[in-house]
Amino acid sequence: MNDLVIPKPDDWHLHLRDGRAMASVVGYTARSFGRALVMPNLRPPVVSVEMALAYRDRILKALGPAEQGFNPYMALYLTDNTSAQEVRRAAETPEVLAYKLYPAGATTNSDSGVTDLSRCHAALEAMQETGMVLCVHGEVTDHQVDVFDREARFIEDVLIPLRATFPGLRIVFEHVTTKEAADYVRQAEGSIAATITPQHLLFxxxxxxxxGLRPHYYCLPVLKREPHRQALLQVATSGSPRFFLGTDSAPHSKDAKEMDCGCAGCFSAPHAMALYAQVFDGLGCLDRLADFASRFGAQFYGLPVSEQTITLTRGQSTIETSLPYEDGDAQIVPLAAGEPLGWQLSL
Ligand SMILES: [Zn+2]
Structure with a gap:
């Protein structure tokens, strides 16, 4: 098979930034994906429906003529001060699909994040009641805990107690990276799902x-050992509707990555679908890609599967070593820069 036609996929975890940075990357996503869930970790963070809708308008205005029709959905930033009233307002806003929990200090622009979940009791109760999804960055932030163990510790210390208190809360465990997370989501009772990035499936x-030190492979949660990657490959291709596509594509300029304290994040938007196709092809599971990329996420969020399609075509190319960023004033290095790519999105 040299051509693969699937319903237009959705990216259920995406960072777009704002202003010129956003304008220089949004087209990559809009050409591959029909919808995306856009993360709220701007400065200042997107904490209200009003801010989210204004951000959404800026995204739509940045789309080029060939990118019209792309539908960004918004996630709001959960803070210690999020009110139940704001959650109810969000639940009545069709463009808002989720709240995002960042434990304070967990990743890029997360310093406004939640310091203690007990402070969010009323907001979480309102989410449970309204069916609003809570997307979680699943890592503890205690610096005593080894960086490679922070996701596994989050399950025990935060996720299980949270779900015991709010058993009806709908949760997406974002960008899972470990066997522990994959096993937990596969087996847990209730409404829980997980997104998986291309980098955690590939590397x-x-x-x-x-x-040498490779800053462009540094993201959070950090890449893990090979047995964890194998566990992610297994669940991503298992046909379980609990696992679906979320790139976590996170643009940072080349300069901001290549420095003495480089930013966390992999920029996968330009080739994300080709990279996922490569993963599924490598395992002989191309027939499962459409479920993972185009169906299971939409089902979880209660949206119809796209009636449009994309075509992925087999063919050798090499991923660019860098691309223009911020109106060409800066450069950005895509995930797997310089590496061979076995699939292309036909436009
Ligand atoms: Zn993210």
Missing amino acids: NRNSLFKG
């Missing part, structure tokens, strides 16, 4: 250190 932590 293990050796990629961070291959011949």
Whole structure:
């Protein structure tokens, strides 16, 4: 098979930034995906429906003529001060699909994040009542905990107690990276799902250190050991509707990555679908890609599967080593820069 036609996929975890940065990356996503759930970790964070709708308008205005029809959905930033009233307002706003829990200090622009979930009791209760989804960055932020263990510890210390208190809360465990997270989501009772990025399916932590320090493979949660990657491959291709596509594509300029304290995040938007196709093809599971990329996420969020399609075509190319960013004033390095790519999105 050299051509694969699937319903237009959705990216259920995406960072677009704002202003010129957003304008220089949004087209990559809009050409591959019909919808995306846009993360709220701007400065200042997107904490209200009003801010989310204004941000959404800026995104729509940045779309080029060939990118019209792309439908961004918004996630609001959960803080210690999120009110039940704001959650109810969000639940009545069709463009808002979720709240995002960042434990304070967990990743890029997360310093407004939740310091203690007990402070969010009323907001979480309102989410449970309205069916609003809570997307979680699943890592503890205690610096005593080894960075490679923070996701597994989050399950025990935060997720299980949270779900015991709010058993009806609908949760997406974002960008899972470990066997522990994959096993938990596969087996848990109730309404829970997980997104998986291309980098966590393609690479293990050796990629961070291959011949030297590789900042463009640094993201949070950080890449893990090979057995964890194998566990993610297994669940992503298992046909379980609990696992679906979320790139976590996170643009940072080349300069901001290549420095003494480089930013966390992999920019996968330009080639995300080709990379996922490569993963599924490598396992002989191309027939499962449409469920993972185009169906299961839409089902979880209660949206129809796209009636449009995309075509992925087999063919060798090499991923660019860098792309223009911020009106060409800066450069950005895509995930797997310089590596061969076995699939292309036909436009
Ligand atoms: Zn993210």
